[in-house]
Amino acid sequence: MRQLRKLLRIPQKPRVLLKIIVFVVCSTVYFVLYTHYAINRQSVTSQRRKSSVANGVEVHSVGNLAERLTVFNVFLSSLRVEILQMLGTSDWKQPASGRLNVINGSRDDYLQLLSNYSNVKPVFVPWLHNVTSLSSWSSLRDTSNLVIQTYYDWTANDNLCSHIERNGHQYPGHEHYTNTCNRTINRKLLVPTILQPSFIYGKQITSTSYRLSDGNSYTTHVYTYLYIHIIEDAVVTGKGDVISDNFKLVLHTCRRDFTPRVSSRAATTPLHSEIFVITQFWGYGYFHYMVEVLPRIALFVDFLKFNQQIRILSPLLRGRFVQLLGIIGIDSSRLVAGLNRAKVVYLPRSTRCGNPNVPEIQMLSQLYRNYITRTFPHQPRNKIVLIRRSRKRIFSNQIEIEKVLQRAAADYNLTYTMFKDNPVPSLNDSMMMFHSAVIIVGPHGAGLSNMLFSQPGTYVVEGVCQPPKVNMCYRVLTQLLGHHWHGILEDSQCGRTIGATAASVDAAVRSYLRLYEMERR
DSSP states (O other): OHHHHHHHTOOSSHHHHHHHHHHHHHHHHHHHHHHHHHHHHHHHHTTEEEOSSTTOEEEOOOSSHHHHHHHHHHHHHHHHHHHHHHHTTOOOOOOOSSOOEEEETTSTTHHHHHTTOTTEEEEEEEOOOOSSSGGGOOGGGOOSSOSOOOBOOOEEOHHHHHHHHHHGGGSTTOTTSOSOOOOOOOGGGGSOBOOOTHHHHOOBSSTTOOSBOOSSSOOHHHHHEEEEEEEEEEEEOTTSOEEETTEEEEOOSSSOOOOOSOOTTGGGSOEEEEEEEOOOTTTTSHHHIIIIITHHHHTTHHHHHHOTTOEEEOSOSSSHHHHHHHHTTOOGGGEEOSSEEEEEEEEEOOOBTTBOOHHHHHHHHHHHHHHHHHHSOOOOSOEEEEEEOSSSSEETTHHHHHHHHHHHHHHTTOEEEEEESTTOOOHHHHHHHHHTEEEEEEESSGGGGGGGGSOTTOEEEEEOOOTTSOOOHHHHHHHHTTOEEEEEOOSOOSSSEEOOOHHHHHHHHHHHHHHHHHHHO
């Protein structure tokens, strides 16, 4: 061994030897990554096309969505280098101090309005059409634009169905469907159906509403592209609005601030080289950051991993939100919050309130499910999970519901598990619990957002609020993730309690379990 060390001139001290090994390994990894990046950078140059939107560029590629996003992320890294070289060491430019032109992101023509400004560059990934028209499009065959191809019809009890049939599109979450309702859980629900096209091209009823129309009209940029705006010399508010030159861009979120002036504090706020914006209104709430904020980063994870210098404007700087970012490779040291300035701002498309964009929410769920299977010991899919809330919207018949679910789990050789919100289980425990769920039962509330960790095809039973507080946003989320959904509406207001009877929950759960048994045969 001594002769070998002498021959190779390797230091005998272990610490020095370890440093040499680490240096060699890191250098090798860097060389491989750089070479891979350089090759990809050359390969995507030919995919770059001028967009019909002024200053815009389209990135064309083929393959499944993950493959197309790889090309997109490599191209963004290449474009980033070009922009930073062009800006060089120039000073940050102050926006206009007078009245700003407010550009409302819910307008049909907002991309055209934005094209009047030379410091804004939209980058698009066009929707790949494998059919002659969107009316003949089917999700069952579309791997280029969607992560999930298989979807299932939903059901509801008689009270909720009657309400839907009478009131149609009055409440959030129903706008993607007709005024018909299926009351019966049977084997027909195992037959895959297509994703309703209105999830892709549905347009809001008015410019200030987050509820969609019946799909007869639509905003072209909602369904034609995935896209991101790159904006130079900007102020970004704590809610994600961007101010630059003499305009203020306000994208479509739960609530919006159309004040046409820049804050007097803007000139003294922190100045960064680059900021990627994910924050939105209400982004501090669990449902909103799971369904609206985090999906905005899901398509750009590789871009952000490769370009560690970019800061990320976030609604929160600690807690579970930061853990969820860490899981997909975003370190907490990169996060900033509140009013900020940047020489370059990356602004992905926003999430409309309670209406997640399809590719983004599906990709986020896949990232988390991949992490679970890669990180934790294998867990059998054998749980009935009951969500127990402690403050408001508690099942009024909680104890009775617990008992019927315990009996159902025993009858079908499954494990009954309760998810409590006080204290909330650790993130790891929550992820494993919902990933191994066969059925999730819960009252309307943020705990149902954990279905993002569940495997497609999970059965969800939700206690829904009484009118006028009906909100079926979880039905939307359930369908986009390829799950089954059954809603229960009983005689109870949506305040302290939600009145689902133990009998109605038991009937739905056992009907679902019979379907689950059929699936396993």
